Amino acid sequence: MPKRSAETVATSPEAVASRLAASRYLADESLATAIFLAIRLGKPLLLEGAPGVGKTEAAKAIAELLGRDLVRLQCYEGIDAAHALYEWNYQRQLLAIRHAGEHEVDIYDDRFLIARPLLQVLKAPEKRVLLVDEIDRSDHEFEALLLEFLSDFQISIPERGTIRATAQPIVILTSNRTRELAEALRRRCVYHWITYPGAEREAEIIML
Known part of the structure; x- marks a missing residue:
């Protein structure tokens, strides 16, 4: 899809x-205004509402209109850094140590790093749309x-240092x-x- 600024x-x-x-995707004036402000100000957009009102679909539509890939982080009870940021592939590290024998091996090389959604968007060469879905479940x-x-669009990996966003998502x-x-989280967002849509808007959605 063509990328647009x-x-x-x-x-x-x-x-x-x-x-x-x-x-x-049909957005009313207030939603379109919120999306406009979030994009222009470079701030996160927080969409709240009952299940099924179109929050996730709005994120997908925004990614489509910008021509950007969507990276989705589905939240759940107990989600932590290993599932959201990164973790090390310990099995591959152990295999590398065994195969290296007396030779040195950098077990903290990129090939042993498993990038989770937040790290994926930081390392992406082009701007991505990051969807943090159902944050209230975390x-x-x-x-x-x-x-x-969200403060600096960067993460610190003790063994590698600080990784900053190539392009702010x-x-x-x-x-x-x-x-x-x-x-504190709400204040940072638009x-x-x-x-739920009214009867007239629901009919318009069905006709799409």
Whole structure:
């Protein structure tokens, strides 16, 4: 898909709504405005609402209208850095040590590093759209980890140093509001609550 700059796409809320409609996603004025502001300001977009109102589909449509790949991090109870950031492939490290014999081997080389969604978007040569889906299913510790990531778009790997974003991703978080999110996280985002569509809008969606 052709890649488009945010400046070209997000010229106004009306332009955003029009381009989303071309991607078969109908956004009302308030949602289109929130998306416009998030893209232009370079801030994460936090979409809250009941299940099934179109939060995840909005993220997919945004990625399509920008012509960018979507990287999805599905949150769940107990998610941690190893599932969201990175982990080392210990089996490959052990095999490399055995095969190396008396020779030195760098077991912290990139080939032993398993990049999870957050690291994937940092290392990507081109801007990605990062979807952090159902953030409310995670715990407060993971929220703190994510907040640190969003602050500077970088992570520190003790054995490798700091890895910074090659291109700052566009970040979209969704929540079903099964619990209240930390105020620090909410303040960092452009916020929008998505409601169920009315009968007229629902008919328009069906006709797409």
